[in-house]
Amino acid sequence: MVDWEKNEICFTFIFFFCLFLMVGLDVVGGFVAMEAEVAQQEVKTRVWSLECKSPSKKAFVLGLIALGCLLAAHFIAVMIGCFISKINAYTLPGFEHKTTIRIHVACLSLTWVVAIAGAGILTIGIWKNRESRSDCGFTNKHFLTLGGRVCFLHAIVSLVMYVANLISRFSIIIW
Secondary structure, eight states, X not given: OXXXXXXXXXXXXXXXXXXXXXXXXXXXXXXXXXXXXXXXXXXXXXXXXXXXXXXXXXXXXXXXXXXXXXXXXXXXXXXXXXXXXXXXXXXXXXXXXXXXXXXXXXXXXXXXXXXXXXXXXXXXXXXXXXXXXXXXXOOOSOHHHHHHHHHHHHHHHHHHHHHHHHHHHHHXXXX
């Protein structure tokens, strides 16, 4: 094998490993967030009102795990996305086309928007289940389930970013 073929095989293996790890973390984060919502709904009400539920320690911990999975998946997505764009810029002639750069920036921006929205929604769900909460409020707004769905959306948006990078890479080679 030629040296560049070994590098290409190594790059492909690392790329797919990180891709599966990122999607796996997003999926695990989504399911854990939905499980946290179930744990939150199992808590009994403190008074006769349906809006006044005790905080759930299990929902709090599961929400933190879901948030950690989302943030780790986003870190992997951004690092690999930037790494791939740098490799394309250095190794492929014509990668500096404006359209390719705009597509990459749009996908990267969308990934950031989805990750920030998901982290914010999960944080609200976690905040509603903290132990020090003494007031009654709107605890049944399903923030954790919505945050879990945003974790799944983050996986899809990150995959779109990678597919866009790969399509631009192969379309430049064909041209």
